[in-house]
Amino acid sequence: MYPKSLENLIQCFKTLPGVGAKTAERYAFSILDSTEEEAEFFMKSILDVKSKIKHCSCCGNISEEELCEICADANRDKSMICVVQESKDILAMEKMKEYTGVYHVLNGALSSTKGIMPEDLNIDNLLKRIDENIKEVILATNPTMEGETTALYLDKLLKSKDVYVTRIAHGLPMGGHLDYADELTLVKAFEGRKKIV
């Protein structure tokens, strides 16, 4: 048995996603071998994350301020809202550097198996944001069963608001190979085919 304090730290690391006993042990020993400053910084970072980070009052993205960086940016096009499941999806979208609109984070997706209902998601705030200034809502939930269900649900809801709703395209990923693609992806790729211009 390891000393109690080390066992406790191993238990903490084991609560992280995908971390088993051996990995947690390695992490704990790494902390044990780290300098005082590194350990201090680690503790302070956990404290800061828990105390400073809240959700943007407009879009639901994580933020240290009342409004997140993107909502607070005057240069962003406020007439386009891209709806994503999680805050980290925003980072993925931002990497492409093409989109200049704003976002809305649902904080999850509808799921009958996990019991996640519309009222558990950040949908009310989305509806409140829809007015005559909104030109387009892009549904960018994941191309999974849950993401698709959520997109269909939102599409129905938003149509009653008379706003232009789109869904991001599904198809073969760039650099992918036909013979590695699953059937559903191929079906979507066929359905979404376009004339070469």
Place this chain on the structure above:
Amino acid sequence: MYPKSLENLIQCFKTLPGVGAKTAERYAFSILDSTEEEAEFFMKSILDVKSKIKHCSCCGNISEEELCEICADANRDKSMICVVQESKDILAMEKMKEYTGVYHVLNGALSSTKGIMPEDLNIDNLLKRIDENIKEVILATNPTMEGETTALYLDKLLKSKDVYVTRIAHGLPMGGHLDYADELTLVKAFEGRKKIV
């Protein structure tokens, strides 16, 4: 970009062994989603590990007390010392529940490439422990280049002390297959062959 505090926590997780950007991100989000109590416990565990854990004054094993659990245990056979590289090796040895002696932790192994010399290891204390009461010193450093070098070095040093020194056996691991074994392991397995009794 994520908020500063989250970026900091991601950086902290990235310092752990084998953790890349994506994994660190997942861990940080997991902390963000954890309860206040869980985060508190995580911070306290890091603090405790850094403040409470020291090295056993006798064997060099990690311990919260002056003497580690094993050295403090009156039932352990103090006439046998098993020399290992790291504290975690003790846990592996203890799992077999056969060994009733005590340990000595070197905190590393000799390495010319990493510049680890005899004076960097917990060897002086090992020599101090050798007296007429010690019946056997078992060298259980890893069967690697560095571990072997360290074992040979210690063997030479201890022979001058007129103590019985052994090395753990090398050979095929149980459940292993001949065709997956490397040459060196096979050589050792052949050298170490015994008459079936």
